[in-house]
Amino acid sequence: MARRQTWMVVAGGLVVLLGALWLVLVWLIPSDDDLAAQAAGELQARLGVPVRLGALHWRLLPVPAIVMEDLATDQPQPITVKKLTAYPELAALLQRRVVLDRVELDGAVVPQLSLRALDGALRGAPAEAAEAAQAGATPLARFEFRDLTWLSRYGVAVVYDGEIDFDPGWRPRLAVLRRPGVTPATDLSLTRQGQEDRWAIRSHVGGGTADGEVQLQSRTDGRLALNGQLQPRGVDVASAATAFNRKPVIAGKASGNTVLSAQAETLVGLAQSLHTKTVFTMGASTLLRVDLDKAVRSLGEDHAGQTPLDTVSGQLDTQNTPRGMVMQFTGIKARSGALSASGQARLANRHIEAEFAVDLVDGIIGVPLVLSGPVDRVAVSVPRGAVAGAVLGTAVLPGIGTAIGARLGATLGRIFNSGPARQSGTATPAAPGTAP
Template structure:
């Protein structure tokens, strides 16, 4: 290469570098200091949500790439929402054009107490506002994809009972804040509890894969923006061989049923903003558990004693039914309907409601050796369930025992229950009379 040409190339490169440096220097002289950045973000947050925000540290830099780091962030609440660090990587070219385009955001150690999050209800972005939590002063604007990738580690949700659940995950966005790909998983869960979404082309339809309890819960999810500006999310999923104990343990809960279930699930949620959308979630799952075990109840014992029964186990060949869940202001209501259980010892059918860990339901039990249709009341809690006869059924059982032990007890209880339904429950203040222990008919199992 001739020396004049080389000198020209070196000169052009030097001019480009100097020009870029000059642009960065000019842009940097117009940017606020780290302290001013922290103050402006705090003020904008309080203006938007009506809740103060404390920022322990803020750092802003343009070189070698634009970055904004906030650390030790906390809301001004009795039990604050806290954030150890958030890092935003911005695009320099867009920034110089006064366009906000975040290449990647990373959240580390965000703690969300339920009662503190409730203070933000109704203040989240509406569908048409989803592009801007904070208004940008002219001439600044948002890019068509304001945030391309979001990653989070150790986001902790603390529920009303103080149970802490940590989540990791990431999401890659398309325009309109549609996830192109997303992953959410329970940190440290074994076996893994993980949700993955993959968008199908440019449609508002996602392939949905869930791994939990050693099984799968796969299907398709849909998103719709309705004419009244509300959002609607729906899904059709197929649970396959999911271990119930593994499922609930992954989310810090306990269960009174053991076994693996399969079935069909439909899901729908509809609301005008994200928080309300989550709270409105309704699911319906038809399920079959083969085999199953009631780990804290002995139904056969409850039938043969005609009294309150706690503890024990009931092995079942199969348990089927439908579970409906409905979110609300105070938690999730779970309703089990059409429950049917069978084993070599007994068959049973009934319905059950579970809310705030309290059980309320009825079940009718048939023993294979002739005791038919004994009506039992299910109560107590998930950690200490109990079955018993209602007041009317107890009175009927007492009559049945006097007339005919065993089968007479069951028939009397059944008649007593029907009379009770016709004339109403007895007064709560009245004490229920427990009948004498019935004699066992020949062949009646315990």
């Protein structure tokens, strides 16, 4: 009986203590209106653009939390947040300070074009992060996000889930980014190496992997520098493109080595200036939507179909800019039992310009093939007289080899071109591998 009475006293004491704590929290916590006004003002000051809040309120059970709903920046393409829940540290809250332990984002849309307006407002972020790092502070322990939609400048939407655990100074200790509902699994993880600004990268895409390392440096002039390397292995290129809602150009598995670098004053600037260089090789593959053999024989009038290839190799350079990504393919070499091709291509603002020299097995060598126009309406052309010139190239130098024959054939094809003259001021594209 005495033991039962003791437990009743303890239980009653806990109830009284929890009730007192509840009253203290209610007294200490600001009202929803005050909190909403403070949050909107702070966000506008930080981002540099007006911010609208649909609702903001405290939730005390099961644990104290700040819930923000229907947030939107005042921009032509607004950044929107459906729901953001922040969990403050209880000890700091009792001292009337808000220190966030965890933040959960559920539903957001981030248009690429809208980030340009925030870049200037975020220029002080590296300095603030450095100060926080020196003070040993962790401003946020964990950030989790679901249904975050990245909207490209051309309206391509890609949804991500993920989480980030932070060290002091906003340094990610562990970060995971994944494409939900995509098969095969498409994800990327960053793991910090000790206390250095160096992270191991593990990623899965297109049924293959792309592992490596990235390093971040703060330079004496206040700029940030990012450098790293990746090793793509067995990546199905078509599957990888589809995983990010892009139309594939070629199907087949690629491997190679990638070097990446960027310099800027902010993290947004780093993303906008990122440059990658990938030297790659592919085995059996298929060029989609273009039949090279048919295009050459019809002088570009008919190119519908596909081109099976035995091997493909080359180099891909990508350069992010505030106006979008520029992709440059150089040293491209493709071979199959029916043909071989070499050349280069440039893709920017969804517009392609490419030149290839195509050799067919039945003696048509060095035919210049030109691809140009919007990516959804690519025009394929072969200069008139090019086939005759290419064949003459093989007759002039019999047995010397494809490379020399192709170069001479393409040049003679240009001389014998019987097509209409170009308008004044329009440059004639150089054939691949020749001087302008």
